[in-house]
Each structure stands twice: as structure tokens, then as C-alpha cells.
Amino acid sequence: MSGDLPDYYFRIRENGAAVFRVDTENRQRRIEMEQIAIINVRNGEIKPHGDRALSGADTAACRDWLERRVALLAARDIDDILRAVDAMNLTTQWAQAKATDAQLEEVTDALLLAMHDLRSVLVRKKAERLLQGGAAET
Template sequence: MNTPLPKYFFRIRENGAVLFKTPGENRQNRAEMHQIAAINMRSDTVKPLGDTVLTDEETKLIADWMRERKTVLEEREIDDILRTIDHLNLTAQWAQSKASDADLERVTDQLLLSMHDLRTILSRKKIERATNKP
């Protein structure tokens, strides 16, 4: 028993996606995929490809996908930051308990500069938030 393919497929790209239409299997039982639109998340643009004219259904599908994708990316970004906090804590533990002098020599300057940069930005942003409160 074959499960039918979805009618549309979004191939994720770094800055968006390409939307494919999957009209189904042909006589050779091959799945066909036709590119119908390029989606740019940074500029919020959709570009139909070739002679494609997007239907209202496809336009709505793309808008819904873009909204959902933005939510997923925002959640991932916060999750990445929370993971960074975990990594910083694990790095502190490593530096205190496992790192050799050679290990520390290799990473200390870059870590200190990165942490100083981050501390400067976070401190400035915290001050801005505190002074902009009504």
C-alpha cells in the first residue's frame, strides 16, 4: 500500500525555501517535483518560477508556511542561546577541573574577548531597557 505524496514540498534553504509541486507519480512510478516558487524569508518575498502563476491556495500555503517557519526559527534562536549558557557553564567546569595549561593557552584569549564583547552588549542593552521603562 503506497501512501500518496503531499501535494507540495518546501525545500529549506539558508534564507528561505523553494516550493515544489508534486503532481504525483508518473507511469514509471517516479515521483515528480516541479519548482514553482522561491521564498526569501529575509525580504519576505515570493518569486514564482518560470511561467508559474501561483493560485490563491498556493499563496495562502506559502504565507502560512512563512509564518510557521518564522516561529520555528525564533524558537530555535532562543534555544541556541540557552544552549550557549549551558556550554559556558560546562566550559567553566572544564577550565577549572580538566583543562591543561596548553588547553587554556589555546582558548583563553578568544574566550575572554568573546565574553567581554558579549558582556558589553548585554550591559548596554540592560541599561537601555532600564532607562526606557515608562
């Protein structure tokens, strides 16, 4: 079993992870996990736990995990947005084909305000990108 375990375990936290070194090479043949660091995904900081110094391998493993985690979270963000687009399309179909007047009355104002807010942000951001693109060409 010890050959199957990774050298490090990353316990996910809200803003990153607690990093543990996994040890199975002890007299009792038990799995021991020693916390060695904390990783902050927001600012990319890797802080050793307590008074310990991280080895080059420790730091490399933490940086590798951090890079993969940031990519995973970015992919999840895009997936969430694409799911929101699907939900908007399903909501449109529901409003057109199935919703009662009472149901529409209950949700219309909230939907209109949320869509207006989203549209305003998207239009502003699109204009900023177009202006930046035009400024880069001149």
C-alpha cells in the same frame, strides 16, 4: 501512496525555499514536482517561478510554510543560545577542575575577549530596554 504525499514540497535553501507542486495524478502514476515559487525568509517575499501565476491555495501554502519556518528558526536561535550557556558552564567547570596551565594559556585570551564582547553587548542592550521601558511609563 499518493494519498500520503503533501500537495507542496518545500526544498530548503539558505534564505528560504524553492516551492514545488506535487502531482501524482498522471498517466504514469509517477511523482512529478513542478517548481512554482521561491520564498525568501528574510524579507517574506514569495516570487512565482517563471511566468506562472500563483493560485490562492499556492500563496496560502507558501505563507503558512513561511510563518512556520520563521517560528522554527527563532526557536532554534534560542536553543542555540541556551546551549551556549551550557557550554559556558561546562567550560567554567573544566577551567576550575581539569585544565592544565598550558591549556588555560592557550584559551584564556580568546575566552576573555569573547566574554568581554558578549558582556558589553548584553549590558548595552539591557540598558536600552530599561530606558525604553522607563520612557514608556512616563
